[in-house]
Amino acid sequence: MKQLANYSITLFLTALISLTGCITTVAQSGDFSDYDFRYHTYDETVTMLNELAEEYPQLVELYSIGKTATGQREMWMIEITNKDTGPASQKPGAYFDGNQHDNEVMGGEVATFLPYYFLSQYGEDEEITRLLDSRVLYILPLANPDGAEAYITGEVDWDPMDIDNADRLYGPGENGDDGPEDLDGDGEILKMRVENPDGDWKTYDADPRIMVRREEGDSTGTFYDLYDEGIDNDDDGEINNDPPHTRFITNRNYPGHWSSDDGQYRGAGDYPLDELNSRNIVEFIVHRPNIAMIESYHTTSGVHLRPFSARPTEDLPRKDLQDYTAILGMGTEITTYPQASIYHEFTTIDPDLTPEEQPGTRHGVFVDWGYLHHGIFSTTTELWTMEDFVNEVGWGEIPRDKPLFAIPGRYRRPDVQAKVLQWLDEHEGDPKLSGQKYVDWKTYEHPSLGEVELGGFTKYWLRNPPPGPYFKKVAVDQAEFAKRRGLLTPLVKIRDVEVERKGQNTWSVRAQIVNEGYLDTSMEQARFIGRAKPVELSLDSGNSDEHSTHEFPFLRGTRGSGFESFYYGEWEVEAPAGKEVTIKLWSKKGGEDEMSVVLK
Structure with a gap:
């Protein structure tokens, strides 16, 4: 049978450990020179x-x-x-x-x-x-292997309509065969701009390399259509309007x-x-x-x-x-x-x-x-993050209000991108950039649009490091x-088992258990929604039905404080001297442990 243990808790000072964690810092032992x-x-x-x-x-x-x-x-x-x-x-x-x-x-x-x-x-x-x-x-390195492969190689190797939910992803009658491509063979798919008096884009005043949305009422200046680099693959009169879905x-x-x-x-x-x-x-x-x-x-x-x-x-x-x-x-x-x-x-x-x-x-x-x-x-x-690079050149008058980290609120802003370009200009040719940079706009003869300009950030810069x-x-x-x-996850251990003889074949067995980990054996949220399981401490003497299983709602973690909480379970055992019994400890998130002792 199971019973809720009337356990005692002893707080034991094991060491003075920094509040920042119960892990002692160990110097990095490898330089990883053989990793690419x-x-x-x-x-x-x-x-x-x-x-x-x-x-x-x-x-x-x-x-x-x-x-x-x-x-x-x-x-x-x-x-x-x-x-x-x-x-x-x-x-x-x-x-x-x-x-x-x-x-x-x-x-x-x-x-x-x-x-x-x-x-x-x-x-x-x-x-x-x-x-x-x-x-x-x-460790699951690639949760979306198909999308990652398409991004890294620039190629799609599956039939867009031969996948689950194709109609939902592409829509009826569409097959995802008009995506961007590298037109000039430079290994990058950049942006493509085309002059159009009715275009929705214009250059940013502080740095004309950057494109910004045309504002309502804008009537003077040069305006553009803006695309990802590519052509009209499906001859429907539109460029890159039906790219293959990769966000699986x-x-x-x-x-x-x-x-x-x-x-x-x-x-x-x-x-x-x-x-x-x-x-x-x-x-x-x-x-x-x-x-x-x-x-x-x-x-x-x-x-x-x-x-x-x-x-x-x-x-x-x-x-x-x-x-x-x-x-x-x-x-x-x-x-x-x-x-x-x-x-x-x-x-x-x-x-x-x-x-x-x-x-x-x-x-x-x-x-x-x-x-x-x-x-x-x-x-x-x-x-x-671009934060460090902009910090180096200085934020100037750029407001740094919330949301500080949201991409639409920060790194897509033209004033921030202008600062990033300033940093890139000052570090042009730095080998640490591995050739990644901002490509200045250059003319290109497009097969259907005529003269266009290609430019923009290379693949591994704004979103991913070089x-x-x-x-x-x-x-x-x-x-x-x-x-x-x-190492901060919970980890339950049986610290000690004491045996005391009560009669000729009667014994008291007392186990001391602890959670050595930083975190409790269950989070408060798990207990609130009923997903947590009690920690179980049991004794196996070959006839386990004779002995109760002690349950503990959870075992406290150390929180890096240097204190451990001890919990106890005790059983009365009828067995001859020399009999071996095993104490077993189980926690859903904290693992398992066991210890055997001989009755003597």
């Missing part, structure tokens, strides 16, 4: 994962979690843990993914670097060794806050999880209840984001908000990225409207689902934070 910090195709990424699986068989399992939406590729998951210390299912898990959006390819590259980072330093870096011995990492995960198709209460505002798709890629991810996580932490890498803005996306901060339970603030603060120390609420700092809020009425909120977001529905510590990191040193810094910083946060 550039953008990889799907085949290159899969080859790297297979090579790691072959090189580290005792630490790695590599498997597909399903086909992608196009059916062309597998979604490869790499599972990393020391198999000698127990199966993955019995350890606390941390999940990482990248490239949920097709063009946010740096997210995929960080998630691809993580396995190499952890495996290449196992046995050398004390923290990484401890992490892989005690926890399991689930929109990060708006998850069940969390998918719709406002009245249904006026909602996420992507006809219903939550009608996108195959997002469904594969959700099914994977649901079937691994040991996952205690989720991180999804996106770009751009250089910020660590926490839930909610569609609700204000005051809706988060107080203790969970404190944990988010503390842990993402550790991330700031490592990556320099600030932390922010998606709703408050990443969204334009109308103060006169309720949260339900806000038209700018994001619905159906992955981290909302992970935290809201399952009580998992879930975050998103937006990688890469290959090389900038790329490496982003990847290594994020890997360092991934290491630290992985």
